[in-house]
Amino acid sequence: MKPRTYSLIAGLCVAFLGTLAPLGAQAQVVRCTDAATGKVTYTDGNCASGTTVREVEARKTPQEIQQEREEAAEALARKQQRLQAEATAAETESRRNAQHNQAAPAKTTDYTRSPECARSRRNLDVVLSSVTGGGYEQKLRVEAAQRQVDLDCLGPQGYAEVEKSRPRPSTTTPVVVVPPPYYPVRPTPVQPPVPTPAPKKFTQCNVFRCYDAQGNSYPR
Structure with missing residues (x-):
């Protein structure tokens, strides 16, 4: 059992035993009422003059006082046993929870x-x-x-x-390729082909000249 539990039980026992000490003096309780002011007081002795006396609890015999003390001691012993049992059960439950937490797998987060x-x-x-x-x-x-x-x-x-x-970025300076300037290309003019003259058809030739169908003459 933990020291804190022992100190708690010991404190309760001391407080309860303190209530048993004055039983002999408080065997008789008298209620005193002041007739002028109506003030009410309680005492185990005699009331002051001019007050109304009423017995709340009659004086007990030594045998009755001893019996009350024994009953109070038995009640204290039972209460102490109950507190010890509760403290032992609480400590056992705490150990069981600690072992369960150690054995349980860690909860994964989605x-x-x-x-x-x-x-x-x-x-x-x-x-x-x-x-x-x-x-x-x-x-x-x-x-x-x-x-x-x-x-x-x-x-x-x-x-x-x-x-x-993940691939690491390159630390080298990137090479920037600058395209060459664009110059428009002028189209080269195409010369039309020179027509080839058709061969002439001669209808008649002599030693010096030839003649075509239109009657034109050509030197031979």
């Missing part, structure tokens, strides 16, 4: 059903719906919203595992 997880998912949907291009700043916003979802929906331990497997 972070996916938490209001923080739901709020982070909605925020990620808003960020994704507002992305209109592939800018660097928008990419950072999406990554930050995704990290918040991982933290709120996976918990601290799960988030740490995801961060270990």
Whole structure:
């Protein structure tokens, strides 16, 4: 039994025994009423003059006083036993609860059903719906919203595992490729082909000239 329990029982015993000491003096109780003021007092002796006397409790014999003391002592012993039994039962129950808490597995928290997880998912949907291009700043916003979802929906331990497997950003300075200036290409003019004259058809030739069907003459 713990020291605090012993001190509590001891204090009750002392207080109860203190009530047994004056039994001999309080064997008779008299009520005194002042006739002028109506003030009422109680005493185990005699009332003052001018007061009305009424016996509340008659004087007991030594045998009756001894019997009351024995009954009070027995009641005190029974009360002490009951308090000891209650203290022992409370200490046993406390030990049993402590052993049960040590043996019981730790309760896991379902972070996916938490209001923080739901709020982070909605925020990620808003960020994704507002992305209109592939800018660097928008990419950072999406990554930050995704990290918040991982933290709120996976918990601290799960988030740490995801961060270990996440690729680290490169520390080298990114190479910016500047495209060359654009110059419009002028189309090259295409020369139409020179028509080839059709061979002339001669109908008659002599030693010096040839003649076609239209009667034109050509030197031979």
